[in-house]
Amino acid sequence: MRYRYWDSCCFLGWLKEEPDKLGECEAGIRLAERGKLVLVTSALTLAEVLSLKGKNPIPVADREKVRRFFENAYIDIYDVDRAIAEAAQDAVWNYGIAPKDAIHVATAISTARDLGIEQLDTFDNALIGHSRTIGNPPLVIGRPSLPEGLFP
Numbered sequence: 001m002r003y004r005y006w007d008s009c010c011f012l013g014w015l016k017e018e019p020d021k022l023g024e025c026e027a028g029i030r031l032a033e034r035g036k037l038v039l040v041t042s043a044l045t046l047a048e049v050l051s052l053k054g055k056n057p058i059p060v061a062d063r064e065k066v067r068r069f070f071e072n073a074y075i076d077i078y079d080v081d082r083a084i085a086e087a088a089q090d091a092v093w094n095y096g097i098a099p100k101d102a103i104h105v106a107t108a109i110s111t112a113r114d115l116g117i118e119q120l121d122t123f124d125n126a127l128i129g130h131s132r133t134i135g136n137p138p139l140v141i142g143r144p145s146l147p148e149g150l151f152p
Helices: 008-015 019-033 044-048 060-069 082-095 099-115
Strands: 002-006 037-042 075-078
Touching: 002 019, 002 099, 008 019, 008 044, 008 060, 019 037, 037 044, 037 099, 044 099, 075 099, 082 099
Parallel strands: 002 037, 037 075
Antiparallel strands: none
16 A cells, blocks of 8 residues: 655645646545545644635634545554654754644654655645655655556
8 A cells, every 4th residue: 555645735735626726636636536546634633624714714613525535545643642743843943943833743753654645745835845765764845736647
């Protein structure tokens, strides 16, 4: 099984069908639906996805749609425990990563050890700027582009 970590903006781009994100997210979703990819994320995403800074919030009328979506078997949700929170603090202090983004980075690094996360997917250019600078081995951070032919 292959694993990618998605931060909140990837899920929000898919759920709100944002034209500038939809195409890049679609390959990952389709591969996940076919059982070839698992999307990993933090429990923080379930709340954060409702309204990111500068974006229109997902309305309460879509509550069930959002909750059902995150119940898909191809989405693995990890809790923010003390170890993740303290690793996120270190990411803020040592790398200047924004606190919510640091939670995603810390969760991706933690799960990478167990699952072999290939990349943290995001549309956040500031976060992408930290690709290969944090973690051991260094975490790859980039846009969620996945060509359909990538996985057999």
